[in-house]
Amino acid sequence: MPVGLDEQEIKALDHLLNQRHRIRRGEHLHRAGLDFHSLYAVRSGFFKTYVLQEDGREQVTGFHMTGEVLGLDAISTDMHTCNAVALEDSEVCEIPFVKLEEIGRAIPSLMHHFHKIMSREIVHDRGMLLLGGMKAGERLATFLLNLSYRFAKRGYSPSDFNLRMTREEIGSYLGLKLETVSRALSRLQEDGLIDVNSKHIRLTDIGRLRRQTGNSFCE
Amino acid sequence: MPVGLDEQEIKALDHLLNQRHRIRRGEHLHRAGLDFHSLYAVRSGFFKTYVLQEDGREQVTGFHMTGEVLGLDAISTDMHTCNAVALEDSEVCEIPFVKLEEIGRAIPSLMHHFHKIMSREIVHDRGMLLLGGMKAGERLATFLLNLSYRFAKRGYSPSDFNLRMTREEIGSYLGLKLETVSRALSRLQEDGLIDVNSKHIRLTDIGRLRRQTGNSFCE
DNA sequence: GATCTATTTTGATTTAAATCAAAACAGAGT
DNA sequence: ACTCTGTTTTGATTTAAATCAAAATAGATC
Numbered sequence: 228m229p230v231g232l233d234e235q236e237i238k239a240l241d242h243l244l245n246q247r248h249r250i251r252r253g254e255h256l257h258r259a260g261l262d263f264h265s266l267y268a269v270r271s272g273f274f275k276t277y278v279l280q281e282d283g284r285e286q287v288t289g290f291h292m293t294g295e296v297l298g299l300d301a302i303s304t305d306m307h308t309c310n311a312v313a314l315e316d317s318e319v320c321e322i323p324f325v326k327l328e329e330i331g332r333a334i335p336s337l338m339h340h341f342h343k344i345m346s347r348e349i350v351h352d353r354g355m356l357l358l359g360g361m362k363a364g365e366r367l368a369t370f371l372l373n374l375s376y377r378f379a380k381r382g383y384s385p386s387d388f389n390l391r392m393t394r395e396e397i398g399s400y401l402g403l404k405l406e407t408v409s410r411a412l413s414r415l416q417e418d419g420l421i422d423v424n425s426k427h428i429r430l431t432d433i434g435r436l437r438r439q440t441g442n443s444f445c446e
Numbered sequence: 447m448p449v450g451l452d453e454q455e456i457k458a459l460d461h462l463l464n465q466r467h468r469i470r471r472g473e474h475l476h477r478a479g480l481d482f483h484s485l486y487a488v489r490s491g492f493f494k495t496y497v498l499q500e501d502g503r504e505q506v507t508g509f510h511m512t513g514e515v516l517g518l519d520a521i522s523t524d525m526h527t528c529n530a531v532a533l534e535d536s537e538v539c540e541i542p543f544v545k546l547e548e549i550g551r552a553i554p555s556l557m558h559h560f561h562k563i564m565s566r567e568i569v570h571d572r573g574m575l576l577l578g579g580m581k582a583g584e585r586l587a588t589f590l591l592n593l594s595y596r597f598a599k600r601g602y603s604p605s606d607f608n609l610r611m612t613r614e615e616i617g618s619y620l621g622l623k624l625e626t627v628s629r630a631l632s633r634l635q636e637d638g639l640i641d642v643n644s645k646h647i648r649l650t651d652i653g654r655l656r657r658q659t660g661n662s663f664c665e
Numbered sequence: 666g667a668t669c670t671a672t673t674t675t676g677a678t679t680t681a682a683a684t685c686a687a688a689a690c691a692g693a694g695t
Numbered sequence: 696a697c698t699c700t701g702t703t704t705t706g707a708t709t710t711a712a713a714t715c716a717a718a719a720t721a722g723a724t725c
Binding site for chain 2: 289339342343344345347349353355357358359399403
């Protein structure tokens with residue numbers, strides 16, 4: 228991403244990005260309460276982040292795919308505030324945060340890029356507030372379009388993909404119960420906007436789906 | 447906040463923080479779509495950020511008080527993604543972002559501090575997701591406790607304050623209608639957890655109020 | 666202080682989603 | 696192929712919040 232590096236800088240960057248880890252489906256990348264040392268860039272696979280409420284309920288806070296960065300929330304307190312678990316076999320690149328700040332000082336464009344990543348996270352999270360005013364079907368449509376957008380950006384089909392998460396996890400993320408998620412999906416199918424086959428989704432009318440959301444962010 | 451600066455650095459910082467602006471109640475600090483150049487630190491007063499949906503509805507995305515930083519969302523696209531309006535006469539400090547990155551390179555602790563601020567924003571926004579699973583009364587309790595926490599941190603009473611926003615704005619932020627907000631407040635009063643006098647709020651039983659939220663973040 | 670407007674409260678009714686319950690289905694392991 | 700378990704769908708009922716409506720209150724302006 229940053230260009231025009233000298234040999235020294237390339238070596239530093241290389242070292243920064245050279246710690247790969249395989250995380251198998253079901254394994255945790257980090258847990259709430261643990262000391263923060265590194266960010267993790269998802270190289271491949273799919274993650275869910277969540278927090279455990281006092282009553283034991285699990286609240287899903289996000290889904291994360293290739294190219295996205297995990298752990299940004301932990302910078303503020305030097306402690307992870309959520310759990311991150313792989314929903315499929317995945318690979319991450321560990322980025323020690325102290326080193327990132329160090330190298331960022333030498334390579335301003337890298338630092339700036341990092342700031343954009345953090346900011347994008349804020350925009351995305353804030354966009355979730357828009358769900359507050361929406362009905363179940365609109366929330367689902369927004370969710371599917373957001374996934375579609377992110378898949379497309381990575382070169383996958385924007386209209387044909389498999390959900391890695393359960394209806395319950397979707398519901399938790401969107402503030403709905405799993406039965407409501409299921410019903411909303413069935414409804415969107417009846418209306419001819421999508422095809423649902425358990426975890427496999429086909430968006431058959433993206434234009435109408437987008438109108439369905441009332442408006443809103445598809446990122 | 448950062449310590450041990452030499453004269454050069456102090457001068458740079460001074461220049462960075464020297465652009466004050468008065469914003470009167472009702473005036474906008476920035477609007478969605480405008481080019482991004484500067485962050486704004488709230489020196490005094492109270493702001494609301496919001497986006498206008500296609501259907502004309504206003505969605506409130508946040509409330510911001512002294513010491514908080516506005517404009518972090520705009521870094522990602524070099525364009526403001528929301529509107530910021532003063533809910534009372536306010537003063538802000540303009541921080542040109544290019545300069546912040548420049549000076550941050552010279553003063554690592556300043557840069558690190560900035561990263562914590564951005565991260566804190568992510569934590570806060572993500573905490574809003576927890577509202578998804580809550581009932582109206584729980585959302586209101588969470589909201590009031592969060593305000594209380596922020597007032598306390600600034601040296602104001604944590605249990606006695608004036609709301610700067612309307613019931614409709616609270617509702618928009620929390621995903622409720624204004625009538626529901628009003629009813630939930632009345633209910634919390636009946637139950638002896640708070641005293642409501644239109645915009646003036648007194649938290650009479652913070653412990654019970656906290657239990658009321660089910661749990662969750664008061665920041 | 667009186668008037669006007671915006672905000673807030675409260676009530677009655679409707680609606681969407683949660684809850685309760687059961688059946689259908691899918692995937693993993695034997 | 697069969698069983699077990701976890702997931703998903705669908706239906707009936709209850710519940711919380713939205714909506715519709717009107718009165719009460721507060722603030723701003725003259």
